[in-house]
Amino acid sequence: MRDVAVIGAGCTRFGEKWSSGFRELFVEAGALALEDARLSGEKIDAMYIGNMSAGRFIEQEHIGALIADYAGLATHHIPSTRVEAACASGGLAFRQAVIAVSSGMEDIVVAAGVEKMTDVEPGASTDTLTGAADREWEGFVGATFPGLYAMIAQDYMHRYPLTREQLAQVAVKNHYNGARNPIAQYQQEITIETVLKSTMVAEPLRLFDCSPITDGAAAVILAPLERAREFTDTPIKVISSAQASDTITLHDRRDISTLDATVIAGKKAFRLAKLTHKDIDMVEVHDCFSIAEICAIEDLGFCRKGEAGKLTADGETALGGKIPVNTSGGLKACGHPVGATGIKQVFEIVQQLRNEAGKRQIDGAKIGMTHNVGGTGATVAVHILGRG
């Protein structure tokens, strides 16, 4: 097992990108990452690409080969593999790339994620996303993704002291951060009022509790740590990588309000890294809905169950707080092109650790964490990264 480093990272602006197709998005992110690593494409040994549902979103399968081709690498015949785990596709693609380099099988590996979601009607994209849950026994009876997370929120609020205003503060904080991130889909600040007056989606979740439909792509380049300085003066070390799974349905979970896969993957990531929560300078968590950020903060162990609402309301998860959460703006404000999200989280942590995060920079950031969830918690990937 070799130590692995991120030597380059790139990300498109996230948003409703009517003039860009799937191919353009990926090529843009890949070129940015290569440029960042001062690397030419011929040096790439392998690629792993996170993508949830190009089959439903743009009626295209065989994404691995397509992307290698449009990246100009068809004549190099490198292995290119698509990785799918719904909204955790990006996190798992990153982990597969880490494993490939760590094992010694490959040296220079691209981990990327891409999703083009706006080429179908909103109703169709909602339905496609429902495929991340159990189609037969959740989707069939009328469950939607916001609906499933709303049932987590309802259970949580029945058992723990979380107010509607505290929940809204998650979105307010993430929009504040998004307004300071040039790649974010939404760069406007909002207030608690904005959230509470927005359209009801699934009680108690309103429109501003939900992450949007987004187009975007992100890519990072990995190399053995011992070779990293050939490419960059600021390598970022992958300190640990962990992944866990759980039941596909929400109703079969041990505890509706706890994502056990997050608990397991989080503990493992800390154990492998020989680090504790105090060592983490900032964390990108999977806030597909406001309640998901509340659960993630607790399930990763940054506070006790039932306390994340107060932590958020007290400003401890904001820039400059005790544990800044989602400095990128998170899925809520930065946007959520599902397959790309896990890679964008790594991109954000890389920027922070290189002191390149501009107005949202965490002073003296040395170690960061990413947390990427598939479905309602059936797959979770957690990574810890640090200055190399």
Added chain:
Amino acid sequence: MTVARFWRKIPQRYNMIGTKCETCQRHFFPPRTFCPDCRRSGRIVDHKFAGFGTIITYTVIHTANEQFEAFTPYVLAIVKLDEGPRMTAQIVCRSDEVKIGMRVKSVFRRIATDGESGIIHYGTKFVPVD
């Protein structure tokens, strides 16, 4: 959903035929053909569920997938069946009536339709028990 895909689940969807592991007596609905506890020593048989349960959590859906848009707002819940397993289902009641801990029983209802000329999906919903 194609005809075959819907048709093969009719006993489960219409009549709540789930399964049970005779080795450990654990009940499964939605049905499983492999017991996660007993693994290969498990013996799975069909089991007809009584259809009574308690609401664990719920939501009221205001923005639905295409097939369900005409029915909004509707109540969706996780119901813990008396035999043990939990399932996701719609509750036929007013949205201000539903609450956690409410007792419910299963009813046979139309769930959705596949457009104007497609098949009609029937299945299980729940109603409050008086």
